[in-house]
Amino acid sequence: MKLLDRLQNRPRIFNLLHRLGxxxxxxxxxxxxxxxxxxxxxxxxxAVEIGTFMGVTAAELARSLRSDAVLYCVDPYLDGQAIQAIAMRHLGRKRVLGKVRMIQATAEDALGQLPAQVDFIFVDxxxxxxGLCKDWDVxxxxxxxxxxxxxxxVNPQPGLRVNCEGAIRCFDEVIRHDPGFRLVETCESLQVLVRGSHGS
Ligand SMILES: C[S@@+](CC[C@H](N)C(=O)[O-])C[C@H]1O[C@@H](n2cnc3c(N)ncnc32)[C@H](O)[C@@H]1O
Structure with a gap:
């Protein structure tokens, strides 16, 4: 394993290295x-991202959004502030901070701080x-x-992290069967659903 891969598990050191470029x-x-x-x-x-980590996907989502749109990034950052600091710096360097609202909470606890209706949610x-069943309720x-x-x-792939088994099972046993939603695209481990026009 490369040194930087190992240092990813040492958030404060990784944050320093990120700050220094x-x-x-x-x-x-x-x-x-x-x-x-x-x-x-x-x-x-x-739009909402549940689980933002270092902000890599958030930055690309924000860049793809219309200029008047907002991306809510929800993450409790339970491992401390270093990963959140990297996310903020990354979003700043990508010049998308103006479109992003960061909420430090679990998705469940963030409900009161999010708009009543949203157009897009990325669950990660x-x-x-x-955990995924709770996020599905959100x-x-x-x-x-x-x-x-x-x-x-949620779509099994070679090399997918072992700790994803619960999420895969929740998707297969619960989410996939909801009659109010329809699968519109699969891309590697990603499954994309659209909500029916009457909700469920
Ligand atoms: C796999 S990472 C997310 C990666 C990110 N979406 C990306 O594309 O780079 C998972 C993140 O989810 C966060 N997390 C864990 N439980 C959560 C919850 N209940 N609600 C929101 N975020 C959560 C963790 O703190 C972690 O940063």
Whole structure:
């Protein structure tokens, strides 16, 4: 394993290296997955990312949004402020901070701080079965009819992190069968659904 990969688990050191320009923000989303998300977010006026980490996908989503649109980035940053600092710096360097509102909370706890209806949600937070089920409840509360919900790490792929099994099971047993939503695209580990025009 390369030194920088190992240092990613030492957030304060990684933050220092990022500040000095010696390390880049990291993401587990692939370029193809980010391109897919950016196509689906393009028409949104209000978008949400659940689980922002270092802000790599958030920056691309924000850049794809209309100039008057807003991206809410929701993450509790339970491991301390260093990862959040990297995310803020990365979004600043990509010149998209003006379109982003950062909420430091779990998706469930952020509900009161989010608009009542949103156009797009990217779910990439807690990958346990219970965690994704909670985020699915948040999606159903917030997403407008016709809106897009995208879920990361729910379509098994070679090399997918082992701790995604709960999320895969929640998607297969619960989310996939909701009659109010329809699968519109699969890209690697990503599944993209549209909410029916009457909601569910
Ligand atoms: C896989 S990373 C997200 C990666 C990011 N979406 C990207 O594309 O680079 C998961 C993140 O979810 C956050 N998280 C964990 N539980 C969460 C929850 N209940 N609500 C929101 N975010 C959560 C973690 O703090 C972590 O930063």
């Amino acid at each position: 010696l390390a880049s923000a990291r993401s587990q989303t692939s370029a193809a997955e980010r391109a897919c998300l950016c196509r689906h977010v393009a028409e949104a006026g209000v 937070g807690d990958h346990s079965f219970e 999606v159903k509360k917030l997403l407008r009819p016709g809106g897009i919900a995208a879920f990361h790490d």
